[in-house]
Amino acid sequence: MNEQTRIVMGMPVAVAIVQDGAKDLIEAVFGWFDQVDQRFSLYRSDSEISRFNSGQIPQGALSDEMRDVLAMAEQTRQESHGFFDVARPSGGCDPTGIVKGWAIKKAALLLAKKGVQNYCINAGGDIQSAGVNFDGEPWRLGISSPFRSGEIIKVLTPDGAGVATSGSYVRGQHIWNPHAPAEKLSDIASITVIGPDILEADRFATAAFAMGKDGVYFIEGMPALEAYQIDVSGMATQTSAFERYVIS
């Protein structure tokens, strides 16, 4: 079996590797995701991020992995004009918006270092693939409808690019903001971003979604990124070169 799905970091993670004897490689990828969860989970009081937030670890004693993620978060905050921000209103920091993409990218690098050319890693709907699928054809990825789970509304061949979707949950015509439940958050149901790798796609999908209807225009202005944004009425807006990834 060269394909496995497990629940890690509170989400389904699917790893597919197209070559013989992939069992150990798949174990190595899941082992990596477990490590990430132990270091970055806000649900574990003994995780590095929890101990950092509670003042048990000084900034100077942080691991290289934590520094890497926090530096990337700060870079994204600046590039997104503050729309992406790991600072929590309650104090401390919450880098989880960027950890997923970072963890997938590192998992892909782990496979590449071991000479794996054909794989697909899907962590909670954010996907890095490379090479070809089990039929020897380019990987085909679907974009899920934000309104009906299980319905595919676009089919893409990312050709090695990363694909990430950020979205909210639609309830009637309203999207709710937990920080201000009485306020309508946005007219956008979801935005899917294609980037040079999954980390780029993920961090800019998160930032663009926070911008509401302006998100797709923000991505249009970023070189090497494309987006498909869906509003609550089911109308989609796409960046100018998105079409080159589309099969149907």
Add this chain to the structure above:
Amino acid sequence: MKRLKQIALFFGSLAALFGNQAKTAQAGVKDGTFDGAAYDAYYGPVQVEISIKGGRIVDATALQSPNHRRTSLIINQQALPYLRQEVIQAQSGRVDAVSGATLTSRAYASSVMDAIRQAAQ
């Protein structure tokens, strides 16, 4: 350990609330609508609202938002380029993987627990 206890309590509460078509209302659980706290997850915050009637959960709805911290708009509206638009349509055909925003089970369970605690007060 705290996590295990929470999970046990969560399923215990759900079983008590949904269980066996029981006609008797659960003692100490108020009818009404209760919002759990928002829990941070790898997808962004997750918040669940539950409705309780006759001592049972009759509805659970996710009220969720992404990592949304700022609301001010920086982008210059006048410089917006024309971008292609279309109405989304269901596509058929095989795909290897699906990209979409998904609820994280852990944050969802935590928020439901929180709402149940409020109902039990």
